[in-house]
Amino acid sequence: EDLQKAAERISEQLAALAMEKPGDKPGTAPRLAEEDLIQFMVKLSVEGFPQAVQVQRLRKYTGTVTRAPEWEHESPDSPWKPGCVICEEVAKAHGGSGEVTMQQEACGQVRLVPGDRVTFCLPEELEAQKGLPAMFEAKLVMLAQSHRPSGSVLGCCRIRLPRPAPSSENKPQPAPLSLFCHAFNSKVILSGLSIDVSESELMRFFSKQGASKAIVA
Numbered sequence: 001e002d003l004q005k006a007a008e009r010i011s012e013q014l015a016a017l018a019m020e021k022p023g024d025k026p027g028t029a030p031r032l033a034e035e036d037l038i039q040f041m042v043k044l045s046v047e048g049f050p051q052a053v054q055v056q057r058l059r060k061y062t063g064t065v066t067r068a069p070e071w072e073h074e075s076p077d078s079p080w081k082p083g084c085v086i087c088e089e090v091a092k093a094h095g096g097s098g099e100v101t102m103q104q105e106a107c108g109q110v111r112l113v114p115g116d117r118v119t120f121c122l123p124e125e126l127e128a129q130k131g132l133p134a135m136f137e138a139k140l141v142m143l144a145q146s147h148r149p150s151g152s153v154l155g156c157c158r159i160r161l162p163r164p165a166p167s168s169e170n171k172p173q174p175a176p177l178s179l180f181c182h183a184f185n186s187k188v189i190l191s192g193l194s195i196d197v198s199e200s201e202l203m204r205f206f207s208k209q210g211a212s213k214a215i216v217a
Contacts, residue, residue, distance in 0.1 A: 032055075032057070036057060036060075037057070037058040037059075037060055037121045037140060038055055038056060038057055038058060039055075039056045039058055039123055040052045040053065040054060040055040040056070041053050041054045058121040058122070058123060058140075059121065059122070060119050060120070060121055061087050061089050061090060061100075061119065061120055061121065061122065061138075062087065062089065062117065062118070062119050062144065063085040063086055063087030063088075063089075063090070063098070063100065063117070063118060063120065063138075064085065064086050064087075064115065064116070064117055064118075065083060065084070065085055065102075065112050065113065065114050065115065065116045065117075065118060066083075066084045066085065066086050066099075066114055067083045067084040067114060068083045068111075068112040068113050068114060068116075069081060069082060069083040069102060069103065069104035069107065069112070070083070080103065080104040080105070082101045082102060082103050082104075083101070083102040083103075083104070083112065084099055084100070084101060084102060085099070085100045085102050085118060085120065085138055085141075086098050086099055086100075087100060090122070090136065094136070100120070100122070100136050100137065100138045101136070101137050101138065102120070102137070102138040102141055103137065103138075106120070106137070106138055106139050106140065106141045107141045108141075108155070108157075109155045109156060109157035110141075110142075110143050110154060110155040110183075111153065111154065111155055111156075112141075112143065113146070113148065115146075115147060116143060116145070116146045116148075117143075117144045117145035117146070118138075118141050118142060118143055118144055119141075119142050119144050120138035120139060120140060120141045120142070121138075121139050121140050122136050122137075122138070122139065123139055124136055124137065143155075146185065148185065149185075150184065150185045150186060151184065152184065152185065153182055153183070153184060154183045154184060154185065155182075155183045156180070156181060156182045156183065157180075157181050158178065158179065158180055158181065159177075159178075159179050159181050160176045160177065160178050160179075161176060161177040161179065161205055162176045163175070163176060163177060163201070164201065164204070177192070177193070177194070177197065178192060179191065179192045179193065180192050188206070188211075190202075193216065197216065198216065199213075199214040199215065199216050200214075202214040202216070
């Protein structure tokens with residue numbers, strides 16, 4: 001419960017912080033918006049709760065994948081060969097061709113192919129603004145658009161979903177759901193559902209991710 005309160009406190013602090021951009025006048029900086037990417041340090045408040053400090057907004061770029069990360073079986077230490085993204089915004093801001101390297105670990109569980117449109121950020125850009133050398137590498141890579149066939153798997157992962165508290169105090173709290181998830185263009189298929197899981201229970205979570213309907217078969 002204390003950790004949950006601490007997380008809520010940090011969220012409230014981040015939502016209230018105003019971030020300045022170059023050229024902005026003091027007091028006119030826009031507030032952080034939902035889905036903004038940020039970088040921050042954490043320190044304990046007087047009450048002993050984690051508090052976000054030195055918050056910096058990370059610029060979000062949009063680019064096209066020219067080479068997806070590739071699995072290399074012969075290299076156990078670094079099994080993924082880096083991919084590449086081309087971005088006109090990076091070229092305009094920093095010169096050059098706008099090519100940015102992309103590691104699979106920055107893509108999470110999504111599987112990209114050439115031609116996919118992605119969003120990403122460049123944490124090293126903050127160091128470059130301070131006059132320090134920076135080698136740009138895409139971080140927090142997220143799939144924005146793909147023209148692959150509808151049956152193509154965009155990613156797969158395993159998720160754990162907490163279950164609602166039972167209606168009766170005499171019943172124990174159900175264990176979290178552990179589900180295998182395969183994501184496609186317009187749907188997500190889950191396996192490992194227990195027989196007592198309802199569509200309304202799934203929608204408690206997936207409706208917040210943009211889902212319009214859940215079907216339990």
